Amino acid sequence: MRFTSLITGVCLTAGLAGNVLAQSNELNLYSARHYPTDEALYSGFTQATGIKINRVDADDAGILARLKAEGAASPADLVLLVDASRLWRAEVDGLFQPVKSKVLEDAIPEHLRAKATPEGSAWFGLSTRARIVVYDKQKVARSDVDTYEKLAAPQNKGKLCIRSGSHPYNLSLFGAMLEHWGTEKTQNWLSGLVANLARAPKGGDTDQIKGVASGECAIAVTNSYYMARLMRSTNPDDRAVAEKVGVVFPDQAGSGTHVNVAGGGVARNAKNRDNAVKFLEYLVSAQAQNHFANGNNEWPVAKGVKLDNPALQAMSGGSFKSELIPVSAVGMNQVKIQRMLDQVGFK
């Protein structure tokens, strides 16, 4: 686990006196968003509300482990995670509490939040990222990679690069396919992907794009923001990598490209619950949603927010068709998917 800051001694009075005392003017945030440009989000909220944010940064797994270890004594008010399967895991492990908010319900499409109960939803998607395909324009015809299904087709043997099958981004992609296709087709597809690998899975998404540019791979799978980051980089080498590869949003003629969410939920034992809800609501405001698009090359979730990002525009032509299955179902499928990956030998 890596933590860059620690919370010490906050909200002691609220903890001792229960709900009688007013909440503090602070918000204790556990965040897995590993993007330096997010500073603008936090300072924007503090400026607008006067609420100070104390932040703990760690990866998704580290945050979940920490919340479990801290139990009822946890100072966490709000938790931000960057993947549907992790959000689902936190929900079923009882780490969130339901929130009912008209602002959130009006802004966020239903399939991008946790299943609603009468008490509300356990978590909310705040931005989306598409899991796209990039390919070597010299060696591969776009029509050979324009669906996820074709990634496992015989014509693509020895061409595919992808990060570890068990990485949450892939567990969510494969979980979505299980939702679309059912068990048998998904398992055959996963075994086809293994058969088509150009090399054993290694590295992150950016490494897969670079593998295509260097010629080691002809096809790769990546989250859209890693590609946009290369396109917008100040380093000419990065831009050269981006220029070498073609981009496909798979399944535009079918059920749409798989999208994952980054999102957040109010911690089970939040002492500053109202501040946490306020911050979630701030994150779906036009200002914050624009930041997700411009600062970190993600797509806004809020309806009616205009996309203002040249790389995303260039990549998708401004918009694309995304799948509409509930992201909560995708999370739920991860246990089955992990079993399939073991069976087909997808490391």
Ligand code: FE
């Ligand atoms: Fe990422």
